[in-house]
Amino acid sequence: MKTAILTMGLPGSGKSWVLEKNYNLEGFTVIDPDEIKKEQIDYSDESPSVHHNWSKKEAKMRIALAVYNNDNLVIDGTGTNVEKMAKNISELQASGYEVELLYVKVKLETAIQRNEARPRTVPIEIIKEKFETISYAFEILAGLADIATIINND
Numbered sequence: 505m506k507t508a509i510l511t512m513g514l515p516g517s518g519k520s521w522v523l524e525k526n527y528n529l530e531g532f533t534v535i536d537p538d539e540i541k542k543e544q545i546d547y548s549d550e551s552p553s554v555h556h557n558w559s560k561k562e563a564k565m566r567i568a569l570a571v572y573n574n575d576n577l578v579i580d581g582t583g584t585n586v587e588k589m590a591k592n593i594s595e596l597q598a599s600g601y602e603v604e605l606l607y608v609k610v611k612l613e614t615a616i617q618r619n620e621a622r623p624r625t626v627p628i629e630i631i632k633e634k635f636e637t638i639s640y641a642f643e644i645l646a647g648l649a650d651i652a653t654i655i656n657n658d
Contacts, residue, residue, distance in 0.1 A: 507532075507576045508601040510592060510649070512583020512642060513608035514634055515626040516618030518657045519580055522608045526655065529578060533570040536580035537563045538624070567592075571599050583607070584634045586641045593648045605649035607642045614658045 511519045537559040596603050612635045646652035
């Protein structure tokens with residue numbers, strides 16, 4: 505069966521690191537809108553939001569192509585948009601995927617500290633806003649996914 509791993513976690517939670525350390529992703533197509541932004545010739549860590557809308561559209565196209573090609577998938581994101589995540593889970597399951605929801609959980613302080621240490625930072629207000637909703641979002645979405653995993657990464 506085809507596998508799709510949908511990540512969720514605050515900026516700075518270590519989603520990429522957790523995937524690398526805990527999953528064998530050989531043969532997986534990894535779709536990360538933040539990495540896609542870097543493909544733009546004028547990309548800058550100081551203003552990544554300039555390419556935000558483009559990278560979201562590009563990610564959607566790449567997901568569609570991966571599904572068409574029957575690729576195993578990793579879709580990276582914060583996961584706080586419950587409606588969008590639920591739609592992704594449903595569509596992937598309808599396309600024959602076993603969907604794992606991977607929540608990389610950290611304390612708010614950990615996310616803020618790691619975020620400040622990165623070249624590309626997310627405004628603290630956005631991290632705090634996402635922190636307020638992410639656990640609730642996981643509770644809802646976990647019931648929709650085939651597998652729901654929480655990895656504490658403080």
